[in-house]
Amino acid sequence: MDADSVLDALAAAGGRRTSARQVIVQAVLAAKGHVTADELASDIHRRFPSINISTVYRTLEALEEIGVIDHVHLGHGRAVYHLADEEHQHLVCERCEAVIELPASKLRPLLRAIERDHNFEVDRRHFAIVGLCEKCREPNRRRSPAEPPSSQGGRSARGRSSRNR
Ligand SMILES: [Zn+2]
Numbered sequence: 001m002d003a004d005s006v007l008d009a010l011a012a013a014g015g016r017r018t019s020a021r022q023v024i025v026q027a028v029l030a031a032k033g034h035v036t037a038d039e040l041a042s043d044i045h046r047r048f049p050s051i052n053i054s055t056v057y058r059t060l061e062a063l064e065e066i067g068v069i070d071h072v073h074l075g076h077g078r079a080v081y082h083l084a085d086e087e088h089q090h091l092v093c094e095r096c097e098a099v100i101e102l103p104a105s106k107l108r109p110l111l112r113a114i115e116r117d118h119n120f121e122v123d124r125r126h127f128a129i130v131g132l133c134e135k136c137r138e139p140n141r142r143r144s145p146a147e148p149p150s151s152q153g154g155r156s157a158r159g160r161s162s163r164n165r
């Protein structure tokens with residue numbers, strides 16, 4: 001996906017092709033992994049002070065409407081954006097907030113069984129599956145030395161939302 005075709009798609013959906021939109025689309029495509037709207041907006045506003053934060057939010061909404069990005073809730077209220085063309089399911093550790101990306105194909109048999117047996121269509125993308133990661137499951141290790149999990153979810157999505165190392 002390149003910025004030009006995304007901008008064309010936005011224009012086709014009724015938007016105008018502005019330089020602000022171009023900057024925002026490039027930032028979205030360059031942000032590998034998961035970022036919150038706030039992170040993107042403040043990053044763009046810092047580099048291009050003339051771009052309003054509200055413009056960033058509106059453009060993110062438009063990008064989601066045309067299917068370029070998706071938002072997903074990784075923890076307590078924490079929503080992040082990622083490119084919609086990457087098929088993965090999120091596993092989030094409730095203790096250390098590590099995010100593991102699971103190939104979506106691993107869930108397919110389960111989702112098919114749920115649909116068949118309950119006539120229920122699962123939207124697996126909207127929320128993460130929560131649990132305990134390998135590191136936090138180790139019986140002899142003490143609680144994460146970094147910090148206790150915050151019950152508010154948090155603003156620190158960037159560092160932690162990378163692939164699990
Ligand atoms: Zn949502």
Ligand SMILES: [Zn+2]
Binds near residue numbers: 033034072082088090
């Ligand atoms: Zn993702």
Ligand SMILES: [Zn+2]
Binds near residue numbers: 098135
């Ligand atoms: Zn963990």
